Amino acid sequence: MTFDLAFAWSILPDLLAGLGVTLEVVVAGFCGAVAIGGAMALLRQCSVGALRVLSKAYIAFFRQTPLLVQLYFLFFALPLSGLTLPAVATGVLGLGLYYGAYIAEAFRGAINDVPAGQWEAARALDFGPLALWRRIILPQAMKPMVPVLGNYLIGMFKETPLLAVITIPELFQAAKQIAGVTYRYNEPYTLMALLFLAISLPTSFIFNYLEKKNRHG
Template identity: 50%
Template structure:
C-alpha cells in the first residue's frame, strides 16, 4: 500500500490530540514518580525497620513485574474491589508507581555521591537536619541526578503507548483507532513515529547539554 500524504495530513489533528494526552500522561507520571521516589528514598534511610523493609520490598516487586501487568491491576482488578479509576488517571498512577521505584534508586545514588565530610561539616556548624538536607546535601545531590531523571522522562514518554492497553487514547491509541477504521496502517503509524521523534530528539539534546554542564561543574 502506497503512502498517501493527503491522508496523512488529514489525520494529523487527531494524532496531535492523542499527542496531548501522551504529554499529559508523561508529565503527570513524572511528577508522581518524583514524589514517590522521594518518599521511598526517605523510607529507606529512615531508622524504622518497617519503613525500610517496605521500601525495599516495594522496589523489588515493582522492578520485577511488567508495567503492563501493573496497569491492568489498577484499571481492571481494582474496580472488582470497588475502586474504579478512569483510564487516563490509571495510566498516570501506574507510571508514577512504576517509575518511583527507579527514581528512588537514582535519589539514593545522588545522596551517596555527597562526601560524608559534608554531613560532618554541617553538623559542626550546628545546622539541624532539615537545613542540612536543604542547604548542603540537596544542592550537591541534585546536580548529578538531573540528567538521569531527564533520561527517565524521555523513557517514560516512549513507554506511553502501553497505556492504549487500558483504553487511553494517547498518540499510539489514536493511530490504532484510525488504522482500525480505515484499514490504512502506513500513514498513522509513520506519523506516530515522526511525532515521537519530533518531541524526543529535542528533549534528548537538552538532557545531553544538561549532562555536559553538570560534568563541567
C-alpha cells in the same frame, strides 16, 4: 502500500490530539514519579527499620513486575475491590508508581555519593536534619540526577503505547484506531513514529545541555 501525503495530512489532527493526551499523562506521571522516588529514597535513609523495609518492598515489587501487568491490575482488578479510577488517572498513577521505584534507586545512589565529609561538616556546624537535607545533601545529589531523570522521562514517554490497553486515547491508540477504520497502516504509524521522535530528540538535547551546564558550573 504507498504513502499518501494527503491522507497523512488529513489524519494529523487526530494524531496530535492523541499526542496531547500522551504529554499530559507523561508530565503528570513524571512529577508523581519524582515525588514518589524522592520519598522512597529518603525512607531508605530513615532510622526507623519498618519504614526502610516498606521502601525496599515497594522498590522491589515495582521494579520486578512488568508495567503492563501493573496497569492491568490498577484498571481491571482494583474496581473489584470497590476502587475505580478513570483511565487517564490510572495511567498517571501506574507510570508514577512504576518509574518512582527506579527513580528512588537513582536518588539513593546520588545521596550515597555525597562525600562523607559533607555530612560530618554539616553536623559539626550544628545543622538540623531539615537544613542538612535541604541545604547540603539534596543540592549536591540533584546535580548528577539531571541526566538520569532525563532518561527516565524519555523512557516513560516511549512506554505510553502500553496505556492503550486501558483505553486511554493517547497517540498509539489514535494511530491504531485510524488504521483499524481505514485499513491504511503506513501513514498513521509513520506519523506516530515521527511525532515520538519530534518530542524525544529535543527533550534529550535539553537534558544533555543541562548536564553539561551543571558539570561546568
